Amino acid sequence: EQAIISGVTHDTSEAKVTIRDVPDRPGVAALVFTRMADANVNVDMIIQNVSEDGTTDISFTSPKTDLVRAKRAAEAVVAELQARTYSVDESIAKISLVGAGMKTHPGVAAQMFRTLAEAGVNIDLISTSSIRISCVIEGDKVGVAVRALHTSFGLDSGAVVAEVS
Amino acid sequence: EQAIISGVTHDTSEAKVTIRDVPDRPGVAALVFTRMADANVNVDMIIQNVSEDGTTDISFTSPKTDLVRAKRAAEAVVAELQARTYSVDESIAKISLVGAGMKTHPGVAAQMFRTLAEAGVNIDLISTSSIRISCVIEGDKVGVAVRALHTSFGLDSGAVVAEVS
Numbered sequence: 287e288q289a290i291i292s293g294v295t296h297d298t299s300e301a302k303v304t305i306r307d308v309p310d311r312p313g314v315a316a317l318v319f320t321r322m323a324d325a326n327v328n329v330d331m332i333i334q335n336v337s338e339d340g341t342t343d344i345s346f347t348s349p350k351t352d353l354v355r356a357k358r359a360a361e362a363v364v365a366e367l368q369a370r371t372y373s374v375d376e377s378i379a380k381i382s383l384v385g386a387g388m389k390t391h392p393g394v395a396a397q398m399f400r401t402l403a404e405a406g407v408n409i410d411l412i413s414t415s416s417i418r419i420s421c422v423i424e425g426d427k428v429g430v431a432v433r434a435l436h437t438s439f440g441l442d443s444g445a446v447v448a449e450v451s
Numbered sequence: 452e453q454a455i456i457s458g459v460t461h462d463t464s465e466a467k468v469t470i471r472d473v474p475d476r477p478g479v480a481a482l483v484f485t486r487m488a489d490a491n492v493n494v495d496m497i498i499q500n501v502s503e504d505g506t507t508d509i510s511f512t513s514p515k516t517d518l519v520r521a522k523r524a525a526e527a528v529v530a531e532l533q534a535r536t537y538s539v540d541e542s543i544a545k546i547s548l549v550g551a552g553m554k555t556h557p558g559v560a561a562q563m564f565r566t567l568a569e570a571g572v573n574i575d576l577i578s579t580s581s582i583r584i585s586c587v588i589e590g591d592k593v594g595v596a597v598r599a600l601h602t603s604f605g606l607d608s609g610a611v612v613a614e615v616s
């Protein structure tokens with residue numbers, strides 16, 4: 287199967303929240319997102335990586351318009367779970383390479399990450415699906431990142447899609 | 452927009468590899484996946500959460516058939532990056548709730564995580580896209596997890612889809 291790259295999307299409408307050092311036991315993720323749902327916080331990306339010493343971090347992105355409620359709920363969650371703290375980044379950009387067949391072409395992810403590195407863009411979060419490789423980066427680097435990816439993957443600027451929700 | 456849950460998928464064909472404590476600077480993710488591509492390691496999920504003290508972890512899943520090459524490449528990457536170590540989990544299951552409209556229904560993720568918790572299933576990794584909430588769990592809990600999610604979301608067993616690649 288060929289890898290087909292159809293475009294690059296960018297979204298600067300969201301903020302990132304991380305609950306740091308939550309206990310790694312059943313019910314914890316449920317509690318975090320039950321509290322967010324109760325607070326009417328919309329959630330886009332959810333990212334949790336492996337634990338160490340019995341704890342891990344849970345990050346998610348939300349519309350910036352939900353951030354006040356998200357912070358209030360995050361503070362309560364930290365107390366309830368006896369997590370260490372929470373952190374917020376209000377200036378992120380979510381960049382996604384959209385395509386197909388990427389699972390059998392690991393070089394595509396490598397090329398995306400190399401392109402961002404060569405453009406001086408640090409990658410903060412990575413999350414993938416079968417049709418999309420998404421990176422969260424510093425918000426003020428969004429233009430640099432998108433242009434570099436277009437050049438690297440031979441996409442004309444007609445393929446730029448700003449995700450609006 | 453309504454949240455529509457169309458099914459649950461499960462996949463026990465993959466293993467998880469984590470490069471632990473990589474430096475958080477441009478070029479690191481590129482190096483990891485360039486080495487994996489060079490070693491012909493197919494990569495499905497890639498998960499990276501936020502860094503702490505200048506380091507973070509990078510996890511990915513690969514077909515179990517690629518694991519020998521993945522481990523060899525991971526060992527080389529650890530040395531090249533002066534990461535702390537790498538770890539492997541050969542017995543995982545990837546469970547995905549597939550649907551639409553989930554971003555504006557944070558309760559859906561909460562319900563998925565609560566269902567797994569109530570079934571005694573610990574969640575190891577979480578990654579989402581607009582149409583899918585994916586969790587990596589212990590492989591031997593796959594049946595318990597899938598049945599619990601079917602019941603919780605009112606899906607009949609006709610909706611079980613084993614992902615084969």
Ligand SMILES: C[C@@H](O)[C@H](N)C(=O)O
Nearest residue numbers: 311312313314315574
């Ligand atoms: C950390 C969190 O995901 C926990 N393992 C849970 O199952 O809820």
Ligand SMILES: C[C@@H](O)[C@H](N)C(=O)O
Nearest residue numbers: 409476477478479480
């Ligand atoms: C950790 C890794 O993602 C690093 N921040 C990079 O940009 O490559």
